[in-house]
Amino acid sequence: MSTVPLGGGADTGQDSEIPALAGEPRYSHSMDEDPxxxxxxxxxxxxxxIAEIAGVIGGLGHTVVARLLDVSExxxxxxxxxxxxxxxxxxxxxxxxxxxxxxxxxxxxCPVIADIQADxxxxxxxxxxxxxxxxxxHGERPEMEHAIDIVxxxxxxxxxxxxxLRTGAIIExxxxxxxxxxxxxxxxxxxxxxxxxxxxxxxxxxxxxAVTLSYPLFKQRTIEPN
Numbered sequence: 759m760s761t762v763p764l765g766g767g768a769d770t771g772q773d774s775e776i777p778a779l780a781g782e783p784r785y786s787h788s789m790d791e792d793p794x795x796x797x798x799x800x801x802x803x804x805x806x807x808i809a810e811i812a813g814v815i816g817g818l819g820h821t822v823v824a825r826l827l828d829v830s831e832x833x834x835x836x837x838x839x840x841x842x843x844x845x846x847x848x849x850x851x852x853x854x855x856x857x858x859x860x861x862x863x864x865x866x867x868c869p870v871i872a873d874i875q876a877d878x879x880x881x882x883x884x885x886x887x888x889x890x891x892x893x894x895x896h897g898e899r900p901e902m903e904h905a906i907d908i909v910x911x912x913x914x915x916x917x918x919x920x921x922x923l924r925t926g927a928i929i930e931x932x933x934x935x936x937x938x939x940x941x942x943x944x945x946x947x948x949x950x951x952x953x954x955x956x957x958x959x960x961x962x963x964x965x966x967x968a969v970t971l972s973y974p975l976f977k978q979r980t981i982e983p984n
Contacts, residue, residue, distance in 0.1 A: 802847030932966035
C-alpha cells in the first residue's frame, strides 16, 4: 500500500482537481482510535471488481452506498449519498478511471483511494494530480483498512490547511477595505478588526466576513446624468 501527498500534491496544472470544502468532515480520528463506520462509494468499469472491493469494504464493517460504472452517474449519486470515502478501481482504461476520480473529487468532497492492478508510476502521478489521497494494489482488508486510516487523517489535515488559508484571505480582504475607506495602514486596520471583535464578542474572522459582505452595499454608485 502506498500513499500520495495531500490533495494530490501541489500541482496547479490543468489536470489538478482540489476537493470541495463545503461543510465539516464527518469523521476524523486518531490512528489509535477504533475506525468509524463509513459510507463508501465504489466506482469501476468492471462489475466483478466492484463486487470484490465491496466485499473488502463490507468486511471492514463499512457500508457501500453506491456502485458506479459510469462518470455520468457520479454527480447525482454523490449528492444523494454523501459518501465519506470513495474507492476507484483501475482495471481497464486508465482514462476512464481518471475521469471517475476527477468527477468524484469535484462533486463529493470526500477523499479518494485508487485500487490499482499493478504499480504504474505514470498513472499514479496523473491520479495524484486529479486528487487521490492514497492508492492500494488490489487491496485486501489490511491494506484497505490502512489506506482508509491514512486518508481520513490526511483529508482532515487538508481541510484544516485550506480553511486556514481561506481565513487569512478573508481577513486580508477586510483589512484592505478598511484601509481604503478610512485611509489607515494595515496594522491599524487589523487593530480595528480586533477591537470590533472584542467589543461584539465575535471572532476576528466573523468581523472580517461581515466587512467583506457588507462592503458592496456602501460603495459609491455612479449616477448617470438625465
